[in-house]
Amino acid sequence: MAKIVAYSGNQAIAEAMRQINPDVCAAYPITPQTELMQQFASFVADGLVDTELVTVESEHSAMSACVGAAAAGGRVMTATSAQGMALMWEIMYCASGLRLPIVMTIVNRALNAPLNIHGDHSDSMGARDSGWIQLYSENAQEAYDNLIQAVRIGEEASVRLPVAVCYDGFIISHSIERMEILEDEQVRGFIGPYRNEFHSLLDVEHPVTYGPVDLQDYYTEHKRQQVEAMENARRIILEVGEEYGRLSGRRYGYFEEYRLEDAEIGMLILNSAAGTAKEVVDDLRARGVRAGLLKLRVFRPFPFRELIQALQGLQVLAVMDRSESFGAMGGPVFNEVRSALLELEGSPLTFNYIYGLGGREPTLSEIERAFSRAQEVLQKGRVEVLHDYLQVRE
Amino acid sequence: MNEAAVKPITIKELSRRRELLAPGHRLCPGCGAPIALRQILLASDYPVVLANATGCVEVSTSIFPYTSWRVPWIHNAFENAAATISGVEAMYRSLKRQGKIPADREIRFIAIGGDGGTYDIGLQSLSGALERGHRFLYVCYNNEGYMNTGIQRSSASPLGADTTTSPAGSVIPGKREFRKNLTEIVVAHEIPYVAQSATIPSRWGELVNKVRKALDAPGPSFINILASCNRGWRHDMDETLELTQLAVDTCYWPLYEVINGEYHLTYKPKEKKPITEWLKRQGRFRHLFRPENEGIIKRLQEKIDRDWEQLLRKCGEL
Numbered sequence: 001m002a003k004i005v006a007y008s009g010n011q012a013i014a015e016a017m018r019q020i021n022p023d024v025c026a027a028y029p030i031t032p033q034t035e036l037m038q039q040f041a042s043f044v045a046d047g048l049v050d051t052e053l054v055t056v057e058s059e060h061s062a063m064s065a066c067v068g069a070a071a072a073g074g075r076v077m078t079a080t081s082a083q084g085m086a087l088m089w090e091i092m093y094c095a096s097g098l099r100l101p102i103v104m105t106i107v108n109r110a111l112n113a114p115l116n117i118h119g120d121h122s123d124s125m126g127a128r129d130s131g132w133i134q135l136y137s138e139n140a141q142e143a144y145d146n147l148i149q150a151v152r153i154g155e156e157a158s159v160r161l162p163v164a165v166c167y168d169g170f171i172i173s174h175s176i177e178r179m180e181i182l183e184d185e186q187v188r189g190f191i192g193p194y195r196n197e198f199h200s201l202l203d204v205e206h207p208v209t210y211g212p213v214d215l216q217d218y219y220t221e222h223k224r225q226q227v228e229a230m231e232n233a234r235r236i237i238l239e240v241g242e243e244y245g246r247l248s249g250r251r252y253g254y255f256e257e258y259r260l261e262d263a264e265i266g267m268l269i270l271n272s273a274a275g276t277a278k279e280v281v282d283d284l285r286a287r288g289v290r291a292g293l294l295k296l297r298v299f300r301p302f303p304f305r306e307l308i309q310a311l312q313g314l315q316v317l318a319v320m321d322r323s324e325s326f327g328a329m330g331g332p333v334f335n336e337v338r339s340a341l342l343e344l345e346g347s348p349l350t351f352n353y354i355y356g357l358g359g360r361e362p363t364l365s366e367i368e369r370a371f372s373r374a375q376e377v378l379q380k381g382r383v384e385v386l387h388d389y390l391q392v393r394e
Numbered sequence: 395m396n397e398a399a400v401k402p403i404t405i406k407e408l409s410r411r412r413e414l415l416a417p418g419h420r421l422c423p424g425c426g427a428p429i430a431l432r433q434i435l436l437a438s439d440y441p442v443v444l445a446n447a448t449g450c451v452e453v454s455t456s457i458f459p460y461t462s463w464r465v466p467w468i469h470n471a472f473e474n475a476a477a478t479i480s481g482v483e484a485m486y487r488s489l490k491r492q493g494k495i496p497a498d499r500e501i502r503f504i505a506i507g508g509d510g511g512t513y514d515i516g517l518q519s520l521s522g523a524l525e526r527g528h529r530f531l532y533v534c535y536n537n538e539g540y541m542n543t544g545i546q547r548s549s550a551s552p553l554g555a556d557t558t559t560s561p562a563g564s565v566i567p568g569k570r571e572f573r574k575n576l577t578e579i580v581v582a583h584e585i586p587y588v589a590q591s592a593t594i595p596s597r598w599g600e601l602v603n604k605v606r607k608a609l610d611a612p613g614p615s616f617i618n619i620l621a622s623c624n625r626g627w628r629h630d631m632d633e634t635l636e637l638t639q640l641a642v643d644t645c646y647w648p649l650y651e652v653i654n655g656e657y658h659l660t661y662k663p664k665e666k667k668p669i670t671e672w673l674k675r676q677g678r679f680r681h682l683f684r685p686e687n688e689g690i691i692k693r694l695q696e697k698i699d700r701d702w703e704q705l706l707r708k709c710g711e712l
Contacts, residue, residue, distance in 0.1 A: 052488035057522030061477035068481025204441035211469035212456035
C-alpha cells in the first residue's frame with residue numbers, strides 16, 4: 001500500500017535511497033543537495049540501510065570513489081549540484097565510458113560565476129554529452145519515482161550506463177508537497193538484487209583490466225558500443241516506466257503530453273516550471289485558446305521520433321530553456337527539438353525562450369507572455385525573434 | 395600492527411611465486427618502475443586489487459586489447475587513484491558486512507601513482523583517503539618528474555634539475571625550488587604505516603618486506619619509492635640500480651619507516667657519500683658542475699646533511 005506523505009524533494013530522494021539501500025554511496029555536500037545527504041547520513045547512522053557511506057573530500061573524489069565502487073560490483077549512488085557536478089565532470093565520462101550504472105541525483109542549480117545557489121539547468125544541460133542517461137522531474141513525486149526507475153534502467157545488461165535524476169534546486173528540493181511513497185518491499189521487489197553479470201574488481205579469480213589505454217585501433221568501436229547502449233536504453237526506459245506504472249499507478253514515458261491533442265500553440269518545457277505552465281494552459285483553454293504543453297522527462301537518450309509524433313499538428317511551438325548555450329542558436333533543449341522537427345513535414349513554427357536563470361521565478365503571467373508570443377507568431381505566420389529572453393531587464 | 399605477525403619472506407619462497415605483472419609491457423628498458431612493481435606484487439600473501447593513476451605504468455601495461463595485469467586492475471584518471479581505490483575498498487567492506495562475499499575472503503587494495511599523480515595533482519585525493527582510514531596501500535613510484543608527458547618538472551623534482559619545464563637556461567639554472575617532502579606530509583596524517591623505500595641491490599628484501607608490513611597494517615599505509623627514469627635522469631639504461639643505490643648511499647633518499655608514529659631507520663650507509671657522486675652520473679644535473687652553479691650543489695648538500703641529521707634524531711640514532 002502506498003503511503004501519503006508531505007516531503008520536500010530532498011526528503012523524497014533520501015527516502016527513495018533508503019528504500020533502494022545502495023551498497024556504497026560516496027558524496028560531498030553542496031547547496032541545495034545538502035539536506036538530502038544529511039538525511040541519508042542519518043539513515044546510515046541509525047542502521048536503517050546497509051550502505052557504506054564514503055564522505056569524501058570533494059565531488060571529484062565522490063565520483064571517483066563511485067567509479068571504483070561500481071567496478072567492484074555493487075549498487076552505487078551519489079548526489080550533487082552545480083559546481084559539484086562541474087568538479088565531477090571528468091569522471092562522469094569515466095563512469096559512462098566504463099559502463100558503470102551509477103545513479104546520481106542532480107539537484108539543478110546555476111553555475112558560477114557570478115555565484116548563484118538557485119535552480120536552473122546549466123549544470124545537467126552542460127553534461128548532456130557525457131554519456132549519462134538524464135531523467136527530469138517536475139516535482140518531488142516524479143523525482144522519487146525517477147530515482148527508483150533509474151536503478152533498473154541503468155543496471156539492465158543491455159544498457160549498463162549511469163543515470164542522472166534531475167530536479168530544480170530549492171523550488172523542488174526545499175518545497176514540501178503531498179506525495180505517495182511505496183512500501184519498502186515494493187521498491188526492493190521492483191529493483192531486485194544487484195546482479196553481478198560481469199567480472200568485477202573483487203572477483204579475484206577472474207582478474208579484469210578496467211579502463212585500459214584504448215588507441216586509434218579500438219576507441220571508435222568502444223564509443224560505438226556506448227551509443228548502442230544508449231539506444232537500448234530507449235526501450236528499457238519505456239518498459240521500466242510501464243512496469244512502474246503497474247506497481248504505483250503512475251506510468252512513465254519519455255514525456256508527458258498535456259492538452260496537446262488538438263492544440264494550435266504549444267510549449268515544450270522540463271522540470272518544475274511545467275507545473276506553472278499547465279496552470280496557464282488550463283487558463284488559456286478556458287478562454288478558448290487551443291494551447292497545449294509537452295513536458296520532457298527524458299533528455300538523454302533524446303526521444304526525437306516520439307517527440308515529432310507528439311508535436312505533429314501544432315502550428316507554433318515555444319521551446320523553453322532554463323540554461324544558456326552561449327553563442328549557439330538558442331538553448332540546448334531548443335537546439336535538440338528544432339533539429340528533430342526537421343524530420344517532420346509541416347513542422348510548427350518554433351522559437352526559443354530562455355527563462356528562470358539563477359532561480360528567477362517563472363510566474364503565471366511570465367509563462368502566459370510566452371504563449372502570447374506564440375499567438376502572435378501564429379497570426380503573423382512567421383518567427384521574428386528565434387532566441388529571446390523571457391525575463392530580463394535590458 | 396602486530397609487527398611480529400609479519401613474517402619476512404625468503405628469497406627462495408619469493409622465487410617460487412607467480413609473476414603477476416606479465417612480460418611484454420612497454421615500459422622503457424632500464425625503467426625503475428616495473429622492478430618495484432614486480433616486487434610489490436610478489437610480496438603480497440593475499441590477492442590484491444590495484445588502482446593505477448594515469449602515468450607511464452598505466453599507459454605501458456594496459457594497451458587494449460592487451461594487459462600485463464594478472465590481478466584485477468582499474469585505471470580511472472590521473473588525480474584520483476586514492477579516491478578510486480577507496481570506493482573499491484568501501485564496496486568490499488559493504489559486501490562483506492552484508493554477507494554478499496564470503497567472510498573469509500581476504501583481499502588487499504593497492505593504489506599506484508607516479509610523483510605527478512601523487513605529490514601534485516592527486517595530493518588531495520590521497521589526503522582524503524588517508525584521513526578516512528580506508529585499508530589500502532598507496533605506492534608512489536617517484537621518478538622526480540612528469541616523465542610520461544615528456545620530462546616536465548613536478549614538486550618531486552630536486553633543486554637544480556634540468557627538465558623540459560625547468561630547463562637549464564643561460565639565466566635560470568634548472569629547477570629553482572627544493573622538492574616537497576611528501577613522506578613527511580603523509581606521516582602527518584598519523585596512519586599506521588609510512589615508509590620510504592627503493593629497489594637497492596645491496597638489500598633485496600628492502601621493498602618486499604616493507605610492502606608486507608604495509609599490507610598487514612590495520613588502516614591506510616603509504617610507501618614512497620624512488621625509481622629512476624633513465625630518459626629523464628639521463629643515464630645509461632644499465633645504471634638504474636646503481637643510481638638508486640647511490641641515492642640511498644648519499645642520504646639523498648634515506649630508507650626508513652614510521653610505524654604508528656615511531657621512526658625506524660631501515661638502512662644506514664656505511665659511509666655517507668657526497669651528493670656529487672649521484673649528481674655527476676646524471677645528465678639532468680650536468681650544468682650544476684659549471685663554476686657559476688657551485689652554489690646550487692652546496693645548497694643541495696647542506697639540505698641533505700640537515701635532513702639526514704633530523705631523521706637520525708627522529709629514529710633515535712643520534
